Amino acid sequence: MTNHNQVSNTDSFTGNDYPNITKIQSDSAYWENQGADQLVWGYFCLELIRQFEQKLLERDIERIVHGPIHSSVGQEAVAVGTAMALSSEDKITSTHRAHHHFLAKAVAHYGPPSKDILSLADSEILKECVRRTMAEIMGLNAGWVAGRGGSMHLFDDASGNIGTQAIVAGNVPYASGIAFAEKFRGTGNVALAFFGDGAVSIGPYHEGICISKVYQLPTIFFIENNLYGVSTNVREATSLGDLAIRAAGYNIPGLIVDGMNPLAVKRAVELAKAHAVAGNGPVMIEAKTYRYFHQSGGMPGSAFGYRTKKEEEAWAARDPLNTAPRALVRHGLLGQHDVDAIHKMASDLVADAVEFCTEMDENEKRQARPDLVPDPSIASTCLWSDGYEFEGISFRDHSHFTETRNVKVVTAKSKVIARWMETDPETFVAGEDVANLKGGPYGATRDAVKQFPDRVLNAPIAEGGFVGLGHGAAVSGMRPIIEIMFCDFALIAADELFNQVATCRYMYNGRVDVPLVVRSRCSAGRGYGAQHSGDTVGLFALFPGWRIVAPTTPFDYIGLFNSAMRSLDPVLVMEHHEVDLIEGPVPVDDLDYCIPLGSAAIPRSGTDLTIVAYLSMVPRVLRIAEELASEEGIDIEVIDLRSLDHDSLDFDTVLSSVKKTGQVLIVEQAMETQSLGPFIATQIHERAQDQLKQPVRRLHSLSVPIPVSLVQERTVLISDEKIREGILQTVKRTASIST
Numbered sequence: 001m002t003n004h005n006q007v008s009n010t011d012s013f014t015g016n017d018y019p020n021i022t023k024i025q026s027d028s029a030y031w032e033n034q035g036a037d038q039l040v041w042g043y044f045c046l047e048l049i050r051q052f053e054q055k056l057l058e059r060d061i062e063r064i065v066h067g068p069i070h071s072s073v074g075q076e077a078v079a080v081g082t083a084m085a086l087s088s089e090d091k092i093t094s095t096h097r098a099h100h101h102f103l104a105k106a107v108a109h110y111g112p113p114s115k116d117i118l119s120l121a122d123s124e125i126l127k128e129c130v131r132r133t134m135a136e137i138m139g140l141n142a143g144w145v146a147g148r149g150g151s152m153h154l155f156d157d158a159s160g161n162i163g164t165q166a167i168v169a170g171n172v173p174y175a176s177g178i179a180f181a182e183k184f185r186g187t188g189n190v191a192l193a194f195f196g197d198g199a200v201s202i203g204p205y206h207e208g209i210c211i212s213k214v215y216q217l218p219t220i221f222f223i224e225n226n227l228y229g230v231s232t233n234v235r236e237a238t239s240l241g242d243l244a245i246r247a248a249g250y251n252i253p254g255l256i257v258d259g260m261n262p263l264a265v266k267r268a269v270e271l272a273k274a275h276a277v278a279g280n281g282p283v284m285i286e287a288k289t290y291r292y293f294h295q296s297g298g299m300p301g302s303a304f305g306y307r308t309k310k311e312e313e314a315w316a317a318r319d320p321l322n323t324a325p326r327a328l329v330r331h332g333l334l335g336q337h338d339v340d341a342i343h344k345m346a347s348d349l350v351a352d353a354v355e356f357c358t359e360m361d362e363n364e365k366r367q368a369r370p371d372l373v374p375d376p377s378i379a380s381t382c383l384w385s386d387g388y389e390f391e392g393i394s395f396r397d398h399s400h401f402t403e404t405r406n407v408k409v410v411t412a413k414s415k416v417i418a419r420w421m422e423t424d425p426e427t428f429v430a431g432e433d434v435a436n437l438k439g440g441p442y443g444a445t446r447d448a449v450k451q452f453p454d455r456v457l458n459a460p461i462a463e464g465g466f467v468g469l470g471h472g473a474a475v476s477g478m479r480p481i482i483e484i485m486f487c488d489f490a491l492i493a494a495d496e497l498f499n500q501v502a503t504c505r506y507m508y509n510g511r512v513d514v515p516l517v518v519r520s521r522c523s524a525g526r527g528y529g530a531q532h533s534g535d536t537v538g539l540f541a542l543f544p545g546w547r548i549v550a551p552t553t554p555f556d557y558i559g560l561f562n563s564a565m566r567s568l569d570p571v572l573v574m575e576h577h578e579v580d581l582i583e584g585p586v587p588v589d590d591l592d593y594c595i596p597l598g599s600a601a602i603p604r605s606g607t608d609l610t611i612v613a614y615l616s617m618v619p620r621v622l623r624i625a626e627e628l629a630s631e632e633g634i635d636i637e638v639i640d641l642r643s644l645d646h647d648s649l650d651f652d653t654v655l656s657s658v659k660k661t662g663q664v665l666i667v668e669q670a671m672e673t674q675s676l677g678p679f680i681a682t683q684i685h686e687r688a689q690d691q692l693k694q695p696v697r698r699l700h701s702l703s704v705p706i707p708v709s710l711v712q713e714r715t716v717l718i719s720d721e722k723i724r725e726g727i728l729q730t731v732k733r734t735a736s737i738s739t
Helices: 028-032 036-057 076-085 099-110 117-122 124-137 171-185 197-201 203-214 234-238 243-249 262-280 309-316 320-330 336-357 409-423 446-451 463-475 487-507 537-541 554-566 617-632 651-661 677-691 710-716 720-738
Strands: 021-024 091-094 161-164 191-196 219-225 254-258 283-288 358-360 366-368 404-408 427-431 456-458 479-484 517-522 547-549 571-576 583-587 601-604 609-613 636-640 664-671 697-701
Touching: 021 243, 021 262, 028 262, 036 076, 036 099, 036 117, 036 124, 036 262, 036 320, 036 336, 076 099, 076 191, 076 219, 076 262, 076 320, 091 099, 091 171, 099 124, 099 161, 117 336, 124 336, 161 171, 161 463, 171 191, 171 203, 171 219, 171 463, 171 487, 191 197, 197 203, 197 219, 197 234, 197 243, 203 219, 203 463, 219 243, 219 262, 243 254, 243 283, 254 262, 262 283, 320 336, 336 358, 404 409, 404 554, 409 427, 409 446, 409 479, 409 554, 409 583, 427 463, 463 479, 463 487, 479 487, 487 517, 487 537, 517 554, 537 547, 537 571, 547 554, 554 571, 554 583, 601 617, 609 617, 609 651, 609 720, 617 636, 617 664, 617 720, 636 651, 651 664, 651 677, 664 677, 664 720, 677 697, 697 720
Parallel strands: 021 254, 091 161, 091 191, 191 219, 219 283, 254 283, 427 456, 427 479, 479 517, 517 571, 547 571, 609 636, 609 664, 664 697
Antiparallel strands: 358 366, 404 583, 601 636
8 A cells, every 4th residue: 555645755856956946055255244243143132032932831931821832942043044134124924933033023123233232131122022022922911912912923013023823824915915015115125924834835825925926026935944844744745855946836036045044044035135125026935944842832843753853863953052152152253251141141031021921829839920911801802993093084874965966886886996096095906807807897996997007906816815915915004905706705715804804903902903995796696606606794794803894875885985995994895796787876076975884774764564684685675665565555664784794783773673663574695504684683682572573584595505507596596576475474474463
């Protein structure tokens, strides 16, 4: 039987086989060109990170940390060399193993090289930096994001640490978005994404690099190859000897460097940055390094049987904490007493952080300081912006405008998108075919592409990539409009949409705004079948952090889109092909008015029955309501929800209607298993039970994938006949209960 885990040597291609791969070394000439201050600082930073990590792994400290400790012991040279090559204005993102990246970048900002390295021992700013990092990892309120992010979600924009993410490669498309903002603004800065060897096979890694290459962004993709994805050897996972050869597939330079040598890493990053900021696009770096311990905790990998003690000893012999000080002494930059003093200074800084974060309890066991433990009552804060962005905004409805003209929804889309690009030079559109087809797949960018062609960007078919682009650009302060052609395709970008975008503000304790608008469309009823006809509103509503709006008239589209664009939270603007051709009045000379998020509309008042609907169901229900009023004398009140995320559902309007009618029918095109109806019905029952004449009733499509067959599609999707029948049954049931 073939052993599929056995990797043949013939499968292992190396950088020698590819012309765009370069191996970077630190020769004597490069060493001699370095400033003594920076070289000594580099050693200090190595010591600080090593001692910080070792302290976290001590038993009395480790038990205070809630969650895993992915230590970077052995990999410090990668972080230090990179920090030496970058400025504070350059940005980095990282993954779950990021203490060393974060500390090196933060220390370079708060405690930069100086002629007297030992003077840093008295730097209160540097002490605070180390304390806050320790506190964050311990989950304490003195941390960078008040303990909410912890070990795997570190953030400090002042030092260029634009967030670490725990999902493998989730930071790669995000970094491309940050790089996009840097290029757009002409800053001369780069965005560097750190990730491990385990990331090079996952989709977001490829999509993020693809996006950066297509737009020639100043991004550095840094593979920290420590040889193991948890316990799986990199050759077993990739059949590659050098991971940097993946750069060849994107036609970008690939650099291979000794990750145990901070100066070699520094040189590689300097070369990569020079290439990127010159407008030549992204660069990939692979650093060969080694984590001395297992995936998390303080046990060596050999204890788990996936590597040998001999291998670990071979890498330990190359420990930069031994080689770096010896080199400094050999070149006459330090004496042994200086080395000892720097070691002690690093030790004292770490000890100070421990003393700041902890205390001894009555049993002489170390515990977190009680006054630094976060207040449980604020656990739900910072999910959303506090709304200050809407201060001074005049919200308007139809009654405010006397001069109007009739347009279709699709025209309203095109006009308001172009208006935003006119008034905000940092608004851009990205998506598949948005700059082609005379206004994109659905005509929404018709005006924008005429007026601002440089800011309407065709994207490759890589939803995760261009959603990540929008995410990074939004966190950088731009206002991206990302178009997902069919809402089913949101599932391709699920990690970026739900693990990254939705959690971002909360995870970083409100330190970031995410003014991202994602437009998408439901195409049910057009014969596109199971994979192009979905309704993902219910899916987005499952993830706190997303606002959702669903306009059904031209007037509402303009007003809700403006509020979505003003919002500092991510907003899904959900569209429907049946709504696009609806015509209605809009103001003649005003494309800037706003409709509040979280406000439902009542397009038809009534006294007998409340119907709650959204998107394409609204015009259909209105038409049927008029027919039944004429034919049966049934007076129906129709509520267009307009805002659909759970926090924004306008229950005040719904409950006011229930008080009047006493009965509710929820009508959705979504299949039952993906609908909002159960949540809405539950809330109505809990809040208005005494006012209901009967339980809330619901209408929806069948819970099966939508077929292409016309007759089957019509059977599966909710029809006008089913809506009409459902209304009559609801009213009839109430009548029977009353008698």
